[in-house]
Amino acid sequence: MITPPSQDARTAARDRLAALAIPTGALGRLGELAVWWSSVRGEATPAPPSHVRAVVFAGDHGVAAHGVSAYPSAVTGAMVRAFASGVAGTSVLARQHDVHLRVLDLGVDGDFPDLDPAIGAYKIRRGTEPFHLADAMTLDEARRAVEAGAAIAAEEIAAGADLLIGGDMGIGDTTTAAVLTAAVLGLPAVEVVGRGTGIDDEGLRVKTEVIDTALRRAQDRTADPIDLLSAIGSPDIAAQAGFISAAAQAGVPVLLDGAIATAAALVAERLTPGVAPWLAAGHRSTEGAQWHALKDLGLEPLLDLGMRLGEGSGAVTAVPLVRSAALLLSDMALLSEIL
Numbered sequence: 001m002i003t004p005p006s007q008d009a010r011t012a013a014r015d016r017l018a019a020l021a022i023p024t025g026a027l028g029r030l031g032e033l034a035v036w037w038s039s040v041r042g043e044a045t046p047a048p049p050s051h052v053r054a055v056v057f058a059g060d061h062g063v064a065a066h067g068v069s070a071y072p073s074a075v076t077g078a079m080v081r082a083f084a085s086g087v088a089g090t091s092v093l094a095r096q097h098d099v100h101l102r103v104l105d106l107g108v109d110g111d112f113p114d115l116d117p118a119i120g121a122y123k124i125r126r127g128t129e130p131f132h133l134a135d136a137m138t139l140d141e142a143r144r145a146v147e148a149g150a151a152i153a154a155e156e157i158a159a160g161a162d163l164l165i166g167g168d169m170g171i172g173d174t175t176t177a178a179v180l181t182a183a184v185l186g187l188p189a190v191e192v193v194g195r196g197t198g199i200d201d202e203g204l205r206v207k208t209e210v211i212d213t214a215l216r217r218a219q220d221r222t223a224d225p226i227d228l229l230s231a232i233g234s235p236d237i238a239a240q241a242g243f244i245s246a247a248a249q250a251g252v253p254v255l256l257d258g259a260i261a262t263a264a265a266l267v268a269e270r271l272t273p274g275v276a277p278w279l280a281a282g283h284r285s286t287e288g289a290q291w292h293a294l295k296d297l298g299l300e301p302l303l304d305l306g307m308r309l310g311e312g313s314g315a316v317t318a319v320p321l322v323r324s325a326a327l328l329l330s331d332m333a334l335l336s337e338i339l
């Protein structure tokens with residue numbers, strides 16, 4: 001059961017927003033963001049987020065060996081190392097915006113004996129099966145991955161998180177996100193396919209075909225989200241779904257990233273209905289799957305910069321907007337006070 005965000009706080013925030021020393025509605029979506037932040041914090045004028053914590057869920061995707069990505073799977077493990085040493089794109093953004101960031105290996109097809117063992121503490125398996133040909137993982141693995149995500153959220157909340165971000169790292173994962181989104185929403189492959197890391201027209205044709213084949217293979221598996229994850233998911237996306245679901249159950253808001261995070265949110269909403277009001281969308285990705293998933297969740301993205309990096313980068317880039325929105329609502333004068 002998910003308790004909805006506070007209606008009283010939302011009403012009080014809306015009233016204050018309407019009374020601020022601005023023309024009515026002049027803050028646009030920043031005003032709506034302020035009202036959302038009040039509702040999820042349960043206060044009319046909450047402090048801006050000061051303990052933002054992001055987790056990058058890494059994993060390999062068997063489908064990557066079938067011509068759907070512009071890069072080889074070897075990049076996934078290399079990027080885990082880049083996160084561990086603080087030199088990935090999102091590492092830079094997280095330092096800039098005072099966001100705590102950690103990377104976790106849920107399903108990379110390799111090991112990291114020289115890195116902090118905590119990175120692999122939730123590892124479920126090594127890579128996935130190519131899901132247009134066979135189930136990505138077992139039911140038990142899918143279940144354990146969702147539980148791992150919930151345990152990770154609990155750790156971040158215990159560490160004091162007032163806003164959570166999930167990021168992804170996995171070559172091939174835009175195909176997985178697209179298939180999951182299409183299966184949940186009943187959409188054809190052409191509606192959810194995107195160029196991911198930058199595939200050419202031939203790559204796009206192959207990727208569309210792979211998505212279409214996977215969808216036909218999983219068409220009777222959509223009733224149970226765990227079964228669907230085992231058919232066409234991955235441990236990293238299943239864990240991110242469990243993470244989002246657990247955050248919402250604990251009343252901790254989540255700022256969504258791109259196509260993979262939003263697909264995970266869609267699955268989380270099916271696992272535990274009532275998740276969506278606890279979410280805000282950091283940015284609009286270049287992937288059609290994300291646009292459809294956001295629409296279903298009733299979310300409008302904050303930024304639209306043409307970003308397609310993943311890693312939680314779009315969400316971390318939007319963190320200053322949440323802080324600005326909260327401060328505008330709490331610190332600005334009312335029109336009645338200046339007239």
Ligand SMILES: O=C(O)c1ccc[n+]([C@@H]2O[C@H](COP(=O)([O-])O)[C@@H](O)[C@H]2O)c1
Binds near residue numbers: 199
């Ligand atoms: O988050 C997004 O919307 C997004 C869009 C395009 C690419 N990515 C990142 O690029 C990788 C997946 O791209 P691909 O082409 O290998 O499926 C993966 O590591 C993602 O983090 C992420």
Ligand SMILES: Cc1cc2nc[nH]c2cc1C
Binds near residue numbers: 075169170197309
């Ligand atoms: C270099 C590189 C970095 C990434 N970060 C997220 N996805 C990525 C894909 C590639 C190829």
